[in-house]
Amino acid sequence: MSDINKSSNPFNPRIVAFFCNWCTYTAADLAGTARMTYAPNVRVVRIMCSGRLDPQFILKALRDGADGVLIGGCHPGDCHYQEGNYKALRRFTLLKRLLESIGIEEGRVRLEWIAASEGDKVQRVINEMTETVRRLGPLNLEIPDAPLKGSVITEHYPEAAVSQGASNE
Amino acid sequence: MSKPKIAFYWCASCGGCEEAVVDLNEDILDVVAAFDIVFWPVALDFKRDDVEAMTDKSIAVSFINGAVRNSEQSEMVELLRSKSQTVVAFGSCAHLGGIPGLANISNRAEILEEVYSKSPAVINENGTAPREEIEVPEGKLELPFLWNTVKTLDQAIDVDYYLPGCPPPVDIIKNAVGAIMKGELPPKGTVLAPDIALCEDCPRKDTKPEKILLKEYKRPHEMAVDPTQCLLTQGLLCLGIVTRKGCGSACINGNMPCTGCMGPVSQARDYGAKAISSIASLVDSNDEKEINEILEEIIDPLGTFYRYSLPASLIHRSYQKSSRQGEK
Numbered sequence A: 001m002s003d004i005n006k007s008s009n010p011f012n013p014r015i016v017a018f019f020c021n022w023c024t025y026t027a028a029d030l031a032g033t034a035r036m037t038y039a040p041n042v043r044v045v046r047i048m049c050s051g052r053l054d055p056q057f058i059l060k061a062l063r064d065g066a067d068g069v070l071i072g073g074c075h076p077g078d079c080h081y082q083e084g085n086y087k088a089l090r091r092f093t094l095l096k097r098l099l100e101s102i103g104i105e106e107g108r109v110r111l112e113w114i115a116a117s118e119g120d121k122v123q124r125v126i127n128e129m130t131e132t133v134r135r136l137g138p139l140n141l142e143i144p145d146a147p148l149k150g151s152v153i154t155e156h157y158p159e160a161a162v163s164q165g166a167s168n169e
Numbered sequence B: 001m002s003k004p005k006i007a008f009y010w011c012a013s014c015g016g017c018e019e020a021v022v023d024l025n026e027d028i029l030d031v032v033a034a035f036d037i038v039f040w041p042v043a044l045d046f047k048r049d050d051v052e053a054m055t056d057k058s059i060a061v062s063f064i065n066g067a068v069r070n071s072e073q074s075e076m077v078e079l080l081r082s083k084s085q086t087v088v089a090f091g092s093c094a095h096l097g098g099i100p101g102l103a104n105i106s107n108r109a110e111i112l113e114e115v116y117s118k119s120p121a122v123i124n125e126n127g128t129a130p131r132e133e134i135e136v137p138e139g140k141l142e143l144p145f146l147w148n149t150v151k152t153l154d155q156a157i158d159v160d161y162y163l164p165g166c167p168p169p170v171d172i173i174k175n176a177v178g179a180i181m182k183g184e185l186p187p188k189g190t191v192l193a194p195d196i197a198l199c200e201d202c203p204r205k206d207t208k209p210e211k212i213l214l215k216e217y218k219r220p221h222e223m224a225v226d227p228t229q230c231l232l233t234q235g236l237l238c239l240g241i242v243t244r245k246g247c248g249s250a251c252i253n254g255n256m257p258c259t260g261c262m263g264p265v266s267q268a269r270d271y272g273a274k275a276i277s278s279i280a281s282l283v284d285s286n287d288e289k290e291i292n293e294i295l296e297e298i299i300d301p302l303g304t305f306y307r308y309s310l311p312a313s314l315i316h317r318s319y320q321k322s323s324r325q326g327e328k
Ligand code: SF4
Pocket: A165, B198, B199, B200, B202, B203, B204, B205, B208, B229, B230, B231, B232, B233, B238, B239, B240, B241, B252, B257, B258
């Protein structure tokens, strides 16, 4: 299937994948050792837990040239840290609505639960997603030249600290 | 020795920032005693020609409020940049794009159509619409060109400091002016407000539990808001958890949740994404369907979490309605 699409559509999407260390990354490793082949369009970033995935990472990836973002975490109930994947799901649910409202198509950001033993699922999801994003085309966000605010220096207010509130996440 | 010169200017803004300067009350006299105000269109009769006649870098500080969204604003801020040693982005619109920045969910064509024909309050039988230029017997007349996309001030010119707030609170302005007068300015790029979340300052912070879990999100008009309890704990979208303090908890004291005009603390790059992260993680459910239902209660995530910061955000604008025809 992918060959047909490839020949009719030469666009090669760039997809950033955030895989949790304990399940999905291990599964990707397994797919590798089992010599499964899948689309080479995904750049994997290993994070300790899908619950560590700040929605800012997703937007930053899209801003910096990714055409899609894939998030992989442990199946519900299997999180190494008990609850991290549920937090990922809650954030993803709200972020998805934001992305919809600004016209970033649904298939560009995808959350999947992939257990450590599911190398074949890594293969399937990556192939599927690559085809979906290929069909959607390049993302091409309009990005102004601007300093990265938020990297500002804060020495002027040495009391600097974030509230408990922000760590309530 | 002559006094250092300062200038005030406004771009796409509501005028509230000008009001905030006037709210300095008697303290404005200290400002006038220490500085010469050489340009302030809202209050003083100096014109663009006067600014053009100044030598480069002859203005010590320009305070510019408003977002930048048309050719005239862009020319004026570039002019002021070349004449000023220091430029301060004054208020939410200059800092992050502000309320005018929400126009980035639409585009130039749609906005003009809405304003000049579609809006129910408009009768425009001849289809009059603004043009950039027109020939009249006396010569050619020009109007500024409205952009497709609203920019923050620092997306238009180099900015030295930021004074956040909608409008900036008087104390924050006084501090900044004091620091300028004493020549004690912090490193370039600093947001001149405490880098601490509003919750730390909030009179209700003791009623905020260590861990909040919510089964529903509500809006203020749907409930009787308890005037003593943490608003977030009551299910209201209070964004004090990611917003800089410095406003004196003005909205909280009015029994209304924080909407985030002071912008993010410096640890957050993208205000809305950080707010989405914090707010969504409070949902008290692990069930996909229920999580969805609870979060559906947040009617307008874009307008809620990027109310003041869409142009400054990582996504910058909406792409459904992005048409490049209006770009400069
Ligand atoms: S969430 Fe709002 S009401 Fe609650 S402590 Fe923070 S600023 Fe105050």
